[in-house]
Amino acid sequence: QVYLVESGGGLVQPGGSLRLSCLAYGFRLDYHAIGWFRQAPGKEREGVSCISSEGVTTYADSVKGRFTISRDNAKNTVYLQMNSLKPEDTAVYSCAADRPPGAGCFGDFGSWGQGTQVTVSS
Numbered sequence: 001q002v003y004l005v006e007s008g009g010g011l012v013q014p015g016g017s018l019r020l021s022c023l024a025y026g027f028r029l030d031y032h033a034i035g036w037f038r039q040a041p042g043k044e045r046e047g048v049s050c051i052s053s054e055g056v057t058t059y060a061d062s063v064k065g066r067f068t069i070s071r072d073n074a075k076n077t078v079y080l081q082m083n084s085l086k087p088e089d090t091a092v093y094s095c096a097a098d099r100p101p102g103a104g105c106f107g108d109f110g111s112w113g114q115g116t117q118v119t120v121s122s
Contacts, residue, residue, distance in 0.1 A: 002026035004095050009116030012085055020080040020116060022095035029071065033098040033105045034078040036069065038091035038118075048093070049080060050105035058105055063089070085120045092117050 008020040022034060035050040049069040050058045057069050068081040078095060093116050096109035103109075 006116040009118045011119045016085050017083045022078040024076045029076050030073045031101050035096050035109050036080045038093045040091040052105050087120045090120050
């Protein structure tokens with residue numbers, strides 16, 4: 001009944017941009033921290049970025065300066081704007097809400113959906 005759906009992935013050339021969306025169904029994101037994660041084949045899942053319920057943002061060093069996370073609570077959506085994409089950004093990107101609410105960006109997360117594939121290639 002409650003889940004997140006990611007969209008916006010695709011195939012892009014190095015240096016290109018994509019905007020991912022994370023839409024929540026069945027619950028409000030207002031009081032949740034929302035994190036973006038990615039996993040490439042053969043690699044561990046890694047945290048990419050997170051935005052707290054108060055709008056404080058964090059980024060992995062590998063994406064800082066290139067990615068921007070934002071939220072639109074009225075649309076119950078969190079976005080990840082990805083610029084200057086590199087081949088090493090290729091992965092399945094998933095979003096997750098902190099669980100329980102209030103755990104924050106450094107707490108536990110629950111993920112929903114299949115994620116969205118981002119492929120950066122020439």
